[in-house]
Amino acid sequence: MKVGLAHLGVIAYIIASSALVFAFPQSVLAFLSFEASLLVIYHASVDQTTKLCLGAIVLLVLLPVLGSVNGYYLEIAIQVGIFVALALGLNIVVGFVGLLNLGFVAFYAIGAYLWAIFGSPQANHFIPGNLFPLSSAWFFPFLLLSVGVGALTGALLGLPVLRLRGDYLAVVTLGFAEVVRALVNNFDKPINITNGPKGITPIEKPPLFFQPLLEFFGLRVDPSVLYPFYFYFIVLFIVILTVLVAQRLEESRIGRAWKAIREDEIAAASMGIPVVRMKLLGLAVGASFASAVGVLFAAKQVFINPESFTFMESIGVLAMVILGGMGSIPGAILGATGVTILNLQLLKGLSLWLNTVRQAGIVLSIPLLGDFNLSQIPAQFEPAKYERMVFGLILILMMMFRPQGVLPPRQKRGH
Amino acid sequence: MELALDILPQVLMDGIVLGFTYALIALGYTMVYGVLEFINFAHSEIFVLGAFVGVEILLLLESTGHLATLHIAFVLLLVILGGMLFSGLAAMALERVAYRPLQGSPRLVALISAIGASFFLQDALRFFESLWRNTFYLTYPTLDALDKTVPLGLNVVVPVKSLLVIATALVALAVLHLFVNRTRLGAAIRAVAQDPDTASLMGIPVNRVIALTFFVGGAMGGLAGVLFGLHYSLVNPYSGFFPGLKAFTAAVLGGIGNISGAMLGGMVLGMLEAFAGSYLSILTDGAFGAEYKDVFAFAVLIVILIFRPKGLLGERVREEGA
Numbered sequence: 001m002k003v004g005l006a007h008l009g010v011i012a013y014i015i016a017s018s019a020l021v022f023a024f025p026q027s028v029l030a031f032l033s034f035e036a037s038l039l040v041i042y043h044a045s046v047d048q049t050t051k052l053c054l055g056a057i058v059l060l061v062l063l064p065v066l067g068s069v070n071g072y073y074l075e076i077a078i079q080v081g082i083f084v085a086l087a088l089g090l091n092i093v094v095g096f097v098g099l100l101n102l103g104f105v106a107f108y109a110i111g112a113y114l115w116a117i118f119g120s121p122q123a124n125h126f127i128p129g130n131l132f133p134l135s136s137a138w139f140f141p142f143l144l145l146s147v148g149v150g151a152l153t154g155a156l157l158g159l160p161v162l163r164l165r166g167d168y169l170a171v172v173t174l175g176f177a178e179v180v181r182a183l184v185n186n187f188d189k190p191i192n193i194t195n196g197p198k199g200i201t202p203i204e205k206p207p208l209f210f211q212p213l214l215e216f217f218g219l220r221v222d223p224s225v226l227y228p229f230y231f232y233f234i235v236l237f238i239v240i241l242t243v244l245v246a247q248r249l250e251e252s253r254i255g256r257a258w259k260a261i262r263e264d265e266i267a268a269a270s271m272g273i274p275v276v277r278m279k280l281l282g283l284a285v286g287a288s289f290a291s292a293v294g295v296l297f298a299a300k301q302v303f304i305n306p307e308s309f310t311f312m313e314s315i316g317v318l319a320m321v322i323l324g325g326m327g328s329i330p331g332a333i334l335g336a337t338g339v340t341i342l343n344l345q346l347l348k349g350l351s352l353w354l355n356t357v358r359q360a361g362i363v364l365s366i367p368l369l370g371d372f373n374l375s376q377i378p379a380q381f382e383p384a385k386y387e388r389m390v391f392g393l394i395l396i397l398m399m400m401f402r403p404q405g406v407l408p409p410r411q412k413r414g415h
Numbered sequence: 416m417e418l419a420l421d422i423l424p425q426v427l428m429d430g431i432v433l434g435f436t437y438a439l440i441a442l443g444y445t446m447v448y449g450v451l452e453f454i455n456f457a458h459s460e461i462f463v464l465g466a467f468v469g470v471e472i473l474l475l476l477e478s479t480g481h482l483a484t485l486h487i488a489f490v491l492l493l494v495i496l497g498g499m500l501f502s503g504l505a506a507m508a509l510e511r512v513a514y515r516p517l518q519g520s521p522r523l524v525a526l527i528s529a530i531g532a533s534f535f536l537q538d539a540l541r542f543f544e545s546l547w548r549n550t551f552y553l554t555y556p557t558l559d560a561l562d563k564t565v566p567l568g569l570n571v572v573v574p575v576k577s578l579l580v581i582a583t584a585l586v587a588l589a590v591l592h593l594f595v596n597r598t599r600l601g602a603a604i605r606a607v608a609q610d611p612d613t614a615s616l617m618g619i620p621v622n623r624v625i626a627l628t629f630f631v632g633g634a635m636g637g638l639a640g641v642l643f644g645l646h647y648s649l650v651n652p653y654s655g656f657f658p659g660l661k662a663f664t665a666a667v668l669g670g671i672g673n674i675s676g677a678m679l680g681g682m683v684l685g686m687l688e689a690f691a692g693s694y695l696s697i698l699t700d701g702a703f704g705a706e707y708k709d710v711f712a713f714a715v716l717i718v719i720l721i722f723r724p725k726g727l728l729g730e731r732v733r734e735e736g737a
Contacts (some may be wrong), residue, residue: 098523
């Protein structure tokens with residue numbers, strides 16, 4: 001293997017950015033530059049194997065190590081992972097099949113509530129016998145179950161509405177998501193199934209099946225320390241799995257059928273592609289991704305309520321897919337990472353900064369306008385409260401100037 | 416059953432008021448869909464903008480002391496025309512900035528841009544109001560004349576507010592009907608809705624007609640916003656979401672692209688919602704209460720789209736949609 005300048009550059013970048021994070025564990029910018037190293041790896045002109053190895057080092061070794069320096073980074077990485085998996089799911093529906101699903105969050109909610117209800121004492125309200133909460137060992141079976149449940153609900157929703165034109169479909173899926181949210185919000189009576197707006201807690205976490213192994217090696221780690229790392233690796237595993245599934249699907253007969261439908265439905269149908277069945281499949285696959293991630297989300301949060309599943313979330317995930325590029329897997333990953341970091345770090349960072357400025361009470365003298373005390377900036381202006389504006393701008397600007405996204409799907413020419 | 420009959424007049428009244436509000440908003444969706452075949456997702460924000468313009472005018476009059484001295488009819492006229500004008504212009508600006516550059520691109524692209532515009536406008540309004548008033552939850556000042564009630568016999572009293580909504584909406588709908596069906600501009604709008612290419616060949620300035628359509632639809636939305644504000648008092652930048660979605664449902668219910676359909680659909684949906692809100696809990700013995708009334712609209716939407724996707728009065732289809 002020839003080691004070129006590009007290899008050295010990438011490795012130097014990774015080392016430098018991780019050193020920065022070590023040196024300034026609280027700095028948002030340092031962590032951002034570290035996160036960018038994945039992008040650098042993706043774009044560097046080195047061969048596939050090196051990319052994979054470097055990516056593995058960053059994700060499997062460096063990030064957890066940095067996470068032990070500042071636990072918040074691990075939290076961000078988990079959130080990013082959750083949204084990457086969601087964006088990959090939506091990317092199948094919107095990007096591959098070309099169906100605008102505005103109610104994606106509904107499937108996420110279905111998965112989350114599936115585990116929340118049975119993984120907590122909640123189910124005792126309507127199933128006698130005091131069997132619940134199920135032990136944490138059931139987490140993985142439920143993860144599998146949620147894939148099936150998600151696919152089923154996705155297909156059930158699709159059956160009646162797939163004959164509709166694209167923009168109608170968008171509004172119906174949006175309506176469906178609102179119906180799901182209203183149901184979870186109100187199904188605390190007549191039978192208490194979802195515990196209504198109060199939400200469900202405590203939800204079982206995934207099983208620490210490897211703890212005996214750790215103890216065998218003489219490691220006694222407190223579960224509260226272990227869980228963030230554990231979740232990180234579960235999320236990473238799910239993300240890798242979803243990437244692989246999405247990639248295999250894209251290159252399969254099914255994926256090609258989806259794209260044919262997206263480009264020209266009538267032509268696809270006349271080529272013998274079963275349009276409705278393929279669309280249903282797309283909706284179902286996307287929904288199953290979301291639902292599985294929902295189970296994970298419930299287990300991670302320990303507490304869920306209907307507030308986490310609003311229209312905002314659907315639009316957020318859509319913004320991720322659009323930003324990265326509809327139909328592009330690297331794009332969906334980039335979009336999800338970018339938007340989540342924008343939300344969690346940049347906007348929150350700016351809000352914190354604004355707060356410190358306010359508390360410092362600096363007086364600004366502006367010529368002609370007089371003095372202005374910065375402590376008078378109202379709390380209303382915290383950038384973290386303007387998520388919608390950010391999502392909105394992303395959607396409008398992308399549609400106007402770069403509808404194909406930042407990392408558009410590569411067109412394969414010739415076979 | 417005694418109880419159920421007692422509240423019937425009230426329920427009918429609520430239904431009519433809601434119905435007119437939805438009908439006015441639905442017009443904006445349906446007219447724009449008629450000419451561009453595209454769901455103007457940001458129309459709900461145009462509606463909210465009207466409500467905000469209304470409250471700002473009233474608060475301004477209140478702070479200068481004119482609210483008490485000016486004649487109520489004049490105040491109302493000012494508020495209504497102000498809201499309509501502002502919303503209409505905002506809708507035109509929106510078309511110019513966010514939609515026109517996308518003409519000719521796939522439908523999905525324009526729809527996504529519209530969703531983005533909707534989200535952007537919500538927070539832009541919030542930002543502006545935070546800057547201006549340090550809060551974005553605004554309350555309409557009380558107008559004594561509107562808080563009175565009129566007895567209507569049979570133990571029924573009707574608030575003046577509701578009468579105002581009904582009367583204004585009726586006038587606006589009548590004027591709009593005449594405008595679209597009896598004037599040259601209205602004919603131009605209908606021509607563009609039928610076939611933009613041919614309309615263009617006949618010398619109709621299609622882009623100007625589209626802008627006009629946005630203005631008229633936006634003004635109707637703004638009017639709905641002002642009436643909504645006068646009737647329910649509380650507005651915030653996010654209060655357009657549900658009325659907007661329901662009005663869209665109403666437009667689809669009536670047959671999207673069809674102006675009389677929007678009016679009918681709004682009325683049917685308003686009535687359904689009012690009845691669901693009051694009677695659902697009585698009918699199901701309290702198991703399902705008024706909290707399901709929002710869901711009701713969507714359930715209706717899904718059912719119509721399955722069984723009668725062209726709506727009650729039928730959709731004017733321009734070209735064969737798949």
